[in-house]
Amino acid sequence: MENRSPIARYREEHDLTLKEFGALFGVDQSTALRWERGLNLTPKRAVEIETVTNREILRGELLPDIFGAPVEAAQ
Template sequence: MMLADANWLRDELELLTQCLAVANLLGMDLISYLDEFGNRALAQALGVTPSLISQWKTGRRNVSPESAIRIERATNSTVTRAELRPDIFGPPGESRDQGAA
């Protein structure tokens, strides 16, 4: 990895960390989170394309249970798995893990 790439990645991670701190204060759902911070940072954190994030946002594709857990982790629980998939994880605020990881 070139030094410029490493510096860019460090800067992106720092920006994502700052975004997460703000988002935690606001308690956002996925659409609000993406409207505020964009698709790219979350896509990078999850290792998926911004196009997939856009499909989730518009409802063209459902978020899989596994992706819901990954989004919850990537957003530091700002967006919860229960908000994304209440059919699997129960209503928001109810802690229920179905073993998906």
């Protein structure tokens, strides 16, 4: 099972640097790196990330203790 963060996966899939990902939210690359590592991410930012990424990153993936782990959609 893959153990990369949802942000790292998203950045790779969309060929974005930390700086470019951070720019989507008006933060610098060091803040984006902290989020990617699961640090200093607020619930408000998790919701914003979910919205900006068009739900490719779910808030529950970022903060499961607060939002609950996302349920996989039936295929």
